[in-house]
Amino acid sequence: MSTAAIGHYTSTGQDTRKIAFWTFIGSECMLFGTLIATYLSYEGKSVVGPTPQEILNIPLTSVSTFVLLMSSLAMVLALAAVMRGDTRYSKVWLATTAVLGAVFLVFQAFEFTQFVDEGLKISTNLFGSTFFVLTGCHGLHVLVGVIWLATLLIMSARGKLGPEKAMNVEIAGLYWHFVDVVWIVIFTVVYLIQRGPAA
Amino acid sequence: MEATAATPDSLESSSRLWSWITTTDHKRIGILYGATAFVFLLIGGLEAMLIRWQLMKPDNDFVSAETFNELFTMHGTTMIFLALMPLSAAFFNFIIPLQIGARDVAFPRLNAFSYWVFLLGGLFLNASFLFGAAPDAGWFGYANLTSIQYSPGVNIDFWAMGLQILGIASLAAAFNFIATIINMRAPGMKLMRMPVFTWMAFITQFIIVTAFPVITVALVFLMFDRMFGANFYNPNAGGDLLLWQHLFWLFGHPEVYILILPTMGMVSEILPTFSRKPLFGYPVIVYSGILIGTIGWGVWSHHMFASGMGAAADTYFGAASMLIAIPTGVKIFNWIATMWGGKIRFTTPMLFSIAFIMLFTIGGISGVMHASPPTDLQQTDTYFVVAHLHYVLFGGAFMGIFGAIYYWWPKVFGRLLNERLGKLHFWLAFIGLNVTFFPMHLIGMLGMPRRVYTYSAELGVGGMNLAATIGALTLGFSTLVLVYNIWHTAAKGEKAGKNPWGAATLEWAMSSPPPVYNFSVIPEVTSRLPLWTVGGMNEIPDVPPEPIHVPGGSYWPVLAALGLVGFFTGALMHSLWVALAAAAVLVVSVFKWAFEPFEM
Numbered sequence: 001m002s003t004a005a006i007g008h009y010t011s012t013g014q015d016t017r018k019i020a021f022w023t024f025i026g027s028e029c030m031l032f033g034t035l036i037a038t039y040l041s042y043e044g045k046s047v048v049g050p051t052p053q054e055i056l057n058i059p060l061t062s063v064s065t066f067v068l069l070m071s072s073l074a075m076v077l078a079l080a081a082v083m084r085g086d087t088r089y090s091k092v093w094l095a096t097t098a099v100l101g102a103v104f105l106v107f108q109a110f111e112f113t114q115f116v117d118e119g120l121k122i123s124t125n126l127f128g129s130t131f132f133v134l135t136g137c138h139g140l141h142v143l144v145g146v147i148w149l150a151t152l153l154i155m156s157a158r159g160k161l162g163p164e165k166a167m168n169v170e171i172a173g174l175y176w177h178f179v180d181v182v183w184i185v186i187f188t189v190v191y192l193i194q195r196g197p198a199a
Numbered sequence: 200m201e202a203t204a205a206t207p208d209s210l211e212s213s214s215r216l217w218s219w220i221t222t223t224d225h226k227r228i229g230i231l232y233g234a235t236a237f238v239f240l241l242i243g244g245l246e247a248m249l250i251r252w253q254l255m256k257p258d259n260d261f262v263s264a265e266t267f268n269e270l271f272t273m274h275g276t277t278m279i280f281l282a283l284m285p286l287s288a289a290f291f292n293f294i295i296p297l298q299i300g301a302r303d304v305a306f307p308r309l310n311a312f313s314y315w316v317f318l319l320g321g322l323f324l325n326a327s328f329l330f331g332a333a334p335d336a337g338w339f340g341y342a343n344l345t346s347i348q349y350s351p352g353v354n355i356d357f358w359a360m361g362l363q364i365l366g367i368a369s370l371a372a373a374f375n376f377i378a379t380i381i382n383m384r385a386p387g388m389k390l391m392r393m394p395v396f397t398w399m400a401f402i403t404q405f406i407i408v409t410a411f412p413v414i415t416v417a418l419v420f421l422m423f424d425r426m427f428g429a430n431f432y433n434p435n436a437g438g439d440l441l442l443w444q445h446l447f448w449l450f451g452h453p454e455v456y457i458l459i460l461p462t463m464g465m466v467s468e469i470l471p472t473f474s475r476k477p478l479f480g481y482p483v484i485v486y487s488g489i490l491i492g493t494i495g496w497g498v499w500s501h502h503m504f505a506s507g508m509g510a511a512a513d514t515y516f517g518a519a520s521m522l523i524a525i526p527t528g529v530k531i532f533n534w535i536a537t538m539w540g541g542k543i544r545f546t547t548p549m550l551f552s553i554a555f556i557m558l559f560t561i562g563g564i565s566g567v568m569h570a571s572p573p574t575d576l577q578q579t580d581t582y583f584v585v586a587h588l589h590y591v592l593f594g595g596a597f598m599g600i601f602g603a604i605y606y607w608w609p610k611v612f613g614r615l616l617n618e619r620l621g622k623l624h625f626w627l628a629f630i631g632l633n634v635t636f637f638p639m640h641l642i643g644m645l646g647m648p649r650r651v652y653t654y655s656a657e658l659g660v661g662g663m664n665l666a667a668t669i670g671a672l673t674l675g676f677s678t679l680v681l682v683y684n685i686w687h688t689a690a691k692g693e694k695a696g697k698n699p700w701g702a703a704t705l706e707w708a709m710s711s712p713p714p715v716y717n718f719s720v721i722p723e724v725t726s727r728l729p730l731w732t733v734g735g736m737n738e739i740p741d742v743p744p745e746p747i748h749v750p751g752g753s754y755w756p757v758l759a760a761l762g763l764v765g766f767f768t769g770a771l772m773h774s775l776w777v778a779l780a781a782a783a784v785l786v787v788s789v790f791k792w793a794f795e796p797f798e799m
Contacts, residue, residue, distance in 0.1 A: 009721070011384040016305045020378035023408055027370060031412035034446065038420070038431070045437045123428035126437050133423060151790075 021171050025178050032182050035137060036189055039130040044195050046125035052194050055120055057111070064107035065187050068142075071100035072180045075173045082156070085163045090156045094169075097176065098149035101142050108139045131190065138186055141179045148172050221752030223307035226713060228314050229293030230611065235318050236285035242325065243277035244675055246270050251635075251671040254664050257656035267652035268335035269354075273325075275338030276358065279458065280365045281321045283592065286600050287461035288317075288369075291376055291400050293611055297706035297713060298394045300385025300722040302749075305378040308756045308792060309371055315760035316368035323764055324361030327354065334358030337650060339451065340421075342432035342443035347425045353771060356425065359418045360767040366411045366418075367763065373407040376400065385705075387724040387736075391485070394704045395478060398485050399464030402492040403457050409496070410453035417446035426770070441506055448499035456495040458592060459559075460488060462599030463530060466552040469606050470534055472702040473549035474541025477728055480533045487526035487533075494523045504575045513572040520570035524563060531560055546700070547621030551602030554629050558594025562587055565640065580650075583643025589636045593674075601628065601681070608688075609695030613711045616692065620684040627677035634670030638663035703728035708739050719743035750797060759788035 010016060043052075078093035112132070115121075122132045152172055155161040161169070219227060250270050253261045262270065292310065296303055304310050327333045332354045336344045345355045380401045384393070393401075420431035421443070430436035432443050471478045478484060500508060500516040508516075534556050543549070565587040569575040578584055601624070609615045642660045654660065698707035705722055706713075707730055719740050722729070729735035765781025 009386075010382040011388070012382055014382065016378050016382045019381050020305060020374045023374045023377045027374075027408045027412050030409050031416060034413050034416040034449075038416070038442065038446075041442065042438070045439075047435075047437045122423065123430065126430050129420075129423065129429035129431055129436075133419065133429070 015167050017167065017171060018174075021174055025174065028178065028182075032138070032185075035130075035134045036185065039134050039190065042126045042130050046127045048125050050115075050118060050120045050124070050127070052127055052131075052190070055115060055118055056191055056194070057114075058191050060107070061111065061187065061191055064104050064111075065183065067100050067107070068104045068180055068183055071097045071104070072177055074100060075176045079166065079169050079173050082161060082169045083163055083166045087156065087159065087161075090161060091153060094149055094153040094156055098146050098153060101146040101149065101176075105139060105142055105146065108135065108142075112136075134186065134190070138179070138183060141182070145172075145176050145179055148175065218752060220757055221311075221754045223303070223311050223750055223752055223756075224715060225292050225296050225304050225307065225310060226611075226715075226717075228310050229289050229291075231314055232285050232292055232317070233289030233611075235314075235321065236282050236289060239277055239281035239321055240286070241678070243274055243282050244678060246274040246277065247671060248675050250274060251668040253652060254654070255668040256665065257654055257658070257661045259653055262652070264652040265335065268337075268650070269333035271650055272334045272337050272340075272358070273328075276324065276334065276362075278592070279338065279454070280362065281317075281324070283458050283596055283600070284369065285317055287400075287403070287458075288313075288372060290396070290461065290465065290600075290603055290607065291372070294607060294706055295376065295379065295397050295400055296383070297610075297709070297717060298397045298704055299380065299383060299388050300705050300718060300724065301379065301383040302717055302747075304375050305383055306375050307750055308753050308797065309375050311753070312756035312760055313368045313372040313375065315757050316364060316371070316763060319760055319764040320361055320364035320368060323364060323767065324357060327357035327361075332357060334361075339447055340443075341447075342421070342440045343434065345421060345425075346432060355421075356771050359421050359425075360771055363415055363418050363422075364764055364767055366415050369407050370411050373404040373411075376404045377408070380404075385718075385722045385724060388705075391482065392724060392727040394464075395467035395481065395484055395488075396461070396464035399460045399467070399488050402488050403460045406453045406457050406460075406492050406495065410450045410457065413446055414450035417443060417450070420446075422770070426773070441503070444503050444506060445499070448502040451502065452499040453492075453495050455591070456491055458596050460492065462555065462596045462603075463488065465599050465603040465606070466534065466555050468702070468704065469548045469552040469602055470537045472606075472700050473544045473546055473552075474538045475544075475701075476537055476541040477703070477731070478533070479536035479539075481727065484530055484533050487529045490526040491523060494519060494526070498523060501570055501575070504572045505579045517570055517572050521567055524567050524570075527563055531556060531563075546605070547616070547618055547625055548602040548606035548700075550622065550625045550629075551598050551605065554625070555595060555599045555602065558590055558598060558632070562590030562592075562594055565590065578643060580648055581643035582639040582647050582649060585649055586636050586639035586643060589632070589639070593632050593636070598628070598632075601625075604681075606700070607706075609699045610706055610711050610713070612688075612692075613695055614688050614692030615695050615699055616684050616688050620680055620687065624677050624680040624684065627673055627680060631670045631673030631675075631677055635667045635674055636670070638667050638670075642667070698730065703731040705729055705736070708736065710741065716743065716747040716749050719747070753792065753795060753797060755788045755792035755795060759785055759792060762786075762788055 012019070074093050074096040078090060078097055081089035081093055115128075120128045120131075122128050149172060152161060152169060155165070155168075219231065222228060222231075249262065250267070253259050253267060253270075255261075292304070295301075324334075330353065332352050334340070334354050334357055336350060336355060336358070340355065340358060343349060345359075380393070380397060420429070423429035424431050424433065430438050432438050432440060434440060467478055467484060498516060498520045500512060501520040504513060504516075534552075538553075565583070569578045569584065569587065605616050605621050642663050645658065645660055647654055647658060647660050654664075695711045697710055699711075700707075705724065708722065709718060719742065720737065722736050722739060724736045726732035726735035762781050762783070762785030765784060766778050769775070769778025769781055
């Protein structure tokens, strides 16, 4: 049996990397699930301020949320461009996705410094601990995604990201969309549905 | 590397150190896992011996209370994370690709990475002894014993970071094995034709994928509390200490099934082979395994009855825990029915497997006892629980793994382990563990608490504790018999053919040890028991009809693992520069790894 036949036979016909990556996303769900559950169970239990109601800036974060959502759209367009072998728009949309991700990170960095200035640190109260660890963990995921996208962009610029490499982009896309979806949950749970301190 | 007719087997092809460090061959990685885990088993066993020596008589002062805390913490942590899980991983690595007819695992370099992270994580954890700062808050590290206020030393940092490192190794391996089992099966190897060992390993990987992130987050919280003054487990700031217990046991109970399901798979291979009968009720065994893995997620708070959760939670968790005895009991009856009417050969692996059924049943029954909250309140934190968990994990998991060692040894190394020494090992272990752990039921009922370094003569448990110590020494000696057997066999062992036991599954269709490329042609199976069925599979010639491409090694996985563990070492030292330098090594290694040409 030839090397090629061995290399390409799979039991399901699916790409093995994609299957492994879906399992990874499954474990990521548990990771963020645990962080979000902890945030919820400690919500309103801080014994000192600042509280979420005092400090969270919903209009500002709505803008950064919109930016992240648009980056998912750019990701879809990037994958489509790579699949049809359109090198120009591969670069355009990969760059757009990465830049929008970076903009989100800038918003988050601004938000974090703002909070520290206003007296909310990780050690201040339960809200500080749960908020910074949850959103910080998400920010770290965005950072990894931006680096990943930048790598794909460089590959594309060197002409090494043809349609035969579309699976590389598809998997990066899976990751990016997942990080985006998690943010929608975090934004909803932390920013939009705020529960006050228990009476 | 092109394999030709003269290709040596996976052991002899090249024994240089560098080729082992850079290996991506699942068989070699399996051997590395096994050897490393066995050394950790001996270390964990030595810790157990010291614990038993201290408890041999009342008011003993062989070790101090502080040392005793370190011993039982490291004994539990070592046995679970450094001995049992990686011993199972050794078999996953070596056996699964062979059982499903694959050339290797899906991601050979990721597999090497898992091993190196595990090895370095184990060394990291045990390095704590060198600094006189071994973890000392129990393997479950209850908050707020672990807070900086009550544990100011680095003991807990070693523990919390060591477990995070080991979790990464397990997670990486789990993604790999799930992808391998889903996608790399040989033609005809449908899911319901997979050997039960592969099935149970498959279920185990799903539990790892879902359970380990939970403990990782719990440990991250702990680290943030200790390093940055966060408040997750700080009652003064409104934090709830039960958060740790919930997160820990949310991981910790599925972990029990991570430990036992692979062994259930192993005995499900051994029992049919030595009964000359197909496994009774194969699909039921598979579905029971899936049920155990699923229900295992909904029972964690039975570890927390004593925390006062209220009647509703107690009732639910008690009932769910009893429910899990049903699929487990189903399996036990299936195994017995497999032996019923079979032509049983009492070889060493078979003896260990039969003992597994018996001892695991005893441990299971005491488990159902403390699934009942009122009973549990009498038993919690006593030696009764120690007896229970050791019947399950030693009488169950380890006895099954010992059986598997004797069973698959000839496949891995090409020589059979000595049967007489094997039976001596078995009887010493069987008697030793019963003498050690059975009295603990009574010791616990009479009120001796766990994790206390000594006890008073007035409690009246001195005699039984002495018996337990004698049993433990017997148990320790029995392991040395296995070590001697391995040494003895290396030179004088009987050569094994392809299929020394007359077993039915694919791994026995090739020479022992297997050639580096595994199967000379890709197997095609038409039966669940290909070697017991006429026309069950195609002919596997001894010489490959065509050259087979075998992937070469890579050193990036080792460097990535070093970078990862270096990062945690920097965190332990509170040195940003060490952490950043190590993180740079990790990032560079991952990039080099991703872009290095590596043909599968």
